[in-house]
Amino acid sequence: MFARNKKKLSSPTKKGPINMLSFCVRRINFRSENVPKILLCRLAFAAFQHSCTARSGAVDSDDTKTLMQLCTDRYYIASGEINRHFLQRGASCGYGPLGMELRKNILEQWWNSVIGSRAEVFGISTLHTTMGTERNGRWKIVDAENLSQLLTQKELSKDQLLQKLQTLLQNGTSVRTSLLQGALEQYVPSLELVNRKLPFGLAETGMCFKQSDGTGCPDEVTLSSLVWFCSPRTSSQWLDYWARHRLHWWKKFAQGPSDFSCSDVAEEALGNGATRGVNIVYSFPWGLEPLETLWSLGDAELLQTHKGTRPKLQCRDGRKSVVPHVISVTGNIERGVLAYLYNSLQQVKKIDSKQRLKQRKVLKLHPILAPVKVALDMGRGATVELRQVCEGMLKEFLEGGISVWPGYLETMPTSMEQLNIKYDEMGVLFTVVINDGTLESGLLQVRSRDTTIKETMHISEVKNFVSRYISAAENI
Structure with a gap:
């Protein structure tokens, strides 16, 4: 059971950040006091599945249906529409043996390309759950049974219910929505590795949760992250460097490299203090989708993470001591799996010995990525x-x-x-x-x-x- 951690819970009748299951359960609870608890959870999950189906229906072209059926038949993903919908929108799904191996190969090659590209890049690993911290925008895990019991207590007033819900959420475990924060927290301990000299980077891959469009429930995704610390005067050049590096890497394993491209993020789409952004995108049948996004974040995120310790953050830039600027490179591995599957699918027509026209489907995955x-x-x-x-x-x-x-x-x-x-x-x-x-x-x-x-x-x-x-x- 997941819910967004906010300072104040909104009313379910208003447009607020309440979790989908909580929202559905509360609506049903207020209207029908005798609905069994297990039915409340099933109704909520049914609403979630309906939203998944409605959202992905628009992208079910002939090519998509062909690929998804092949992936199911040939052990890339588990059977079931829900797994197809998750994969199509860049979320983790039920993988089969070949799908797991393909994802592993992509992760391994990503890691080798980033860690092996420069001596100043170091690998790290951070916790994907955090106890006892309050961070806005974080998803939280709460016990579904406790929530269900709370929502069925008829004697509670609305204010009492909201207060108890707030306490339940505050005591829940936070789960990460990106890998950036973990790298920022490990910045100071990593300074000794580089003798306080810029530039250097911290790389990580792992599970995160992201907002799902329209459902209010989180999607599980496998992300890759490189957080690059560099001099303020060279941050723009480093952003260009890593954009070229990442685009070249994606094209390296492609049958059709032209389907991968690079584009600047529009100014109105910049957020989190970013001064510039770049997307590495793939041309899917339904349009362009980002595989990796690069942000130039300045020093604001680093200063926010390590409040009151500005002298400890300074590094050497020539003869000067500066607080570094941060460049964040974040990739969605699930969407990368889907991009390479689309890119490798070839349907070749041929005539057999009896003059019959046949269509041969081949997944021409790069030899390194082939499961x-x-x-x-x-x-x-x-x-x-x-x-x-x-x-x-x-x-x-x-x-x-x-x-x-x-x-x-x-x-x-x-x-x-x-x-x-x-x-x-x-x-x-x-x-x-x-x-x-x-x-x-x-x-x-x-x-x-x-x-x-x-x-x-x-x-x-x-x-x-x-x-x-x-x-x-x-x-x-």
């Missing part, structure tokens, strides 16, 4: 012996850090054409088929997702071949 590098399958032959060979190859691939899909464990017979369709839609880079001939000569077939060409090579060469291919793709 599965190799699929292992068996052809005709002695089943027990072939499976032993597959298990040996599986172990060898895993020891080399290469992700494998154990297709040989399938018990239902499947044609090679059906397997190729399945693995193309999963985005598997290579399909390795072991057959009777492999037992005799050590030769097997390796099919490429991107070219559909089948190569024959010796079993001892396959691991090195795949490793070299992935390494080459990483260095492009």
Whole structure:
């Protein structure tokens, strides 16, 4: 149960910041005193689901329906409309095995690109919940059972109810809505790392909660954050530097780099003391959506976090001592997952041997991001012996850090054409088929997702071949 932490609660009949569940429960409670508590919660959640469905319906184009169905069928997201709606609006959803691996790969590459780009960037980790602090705009966790019991106490007057609700919220646990605050709080302890010399940065990834349009309930999101501390005289140049850096990174893994672009935030949209903003955006079928946002925040946020300690905040800028300016780079990993899925989906038309027109769907994810590098399958032959060979190859691939899909464990017979369709839609880079001939000569077939060409090579060469291919793709 989440509620916004505000100094004063609004009446449910007015336009106020009361949580959706609290709002729905209070309305029902005042109108029908005999509604069971469990029904109140179900009604509130139904209202939330209805809002999700209504909001995302406008973006269900043919391409979107095709992609969402493929993601469900091929283990990227769990089944159910609610998971599709969450993913489409850039919120965390129920991921399947391949979706989790894709998100992990994106996070890992983001981390390597930021931490590995400069020696002055350091990784940190902060708590996503905070006890006993009051911060405006924070979401809070409260016990749903306690809230439900409170709302069903008939003897309470409206003022008494509001007072008890306020106390319940104040005693709740705050959850973070961004990673910026944690980096600002760790600024002073980090000064010894850099000998009080500018510039330097603090990077972090983790779960946060954000306001969901129209529902009043928070969405769970995975955010990436780089907070860069620099001299006031060079802050504009550093903002441009990081904007170019981040745009180049997003384009690096794209099949269609032109779908990623960079644009300045309009002046009327600047907030939180920002003097300038830049968005890294992706062109979805329904329009442009930001993947990462960069803000030039000046020194106000840092001074607000460390009140009364201005001398402790000063760093060396040449011969001068200055309070640094802050540049915040925040990315939405969920929206990044969706962008790369859209960008990699290709629907290729071809004519088969019987002159029938067929459409081949392929997730051409970059080799570094592809959740599965190799699929292992068996052809005709002695089943027990072939499976032993597959298990040996599986172990060898895993020891080399290469992700494998154990297709040989399938018990239902499947044609090679059906397997190729399945693995193309999963985005598997290579399909390795072991057959009777492999037992005799050590030769097997390796099919490429991107070219559909089948190569024959010796079993001892396959691991090195795949490793070299992935390494080459990483260095492009």
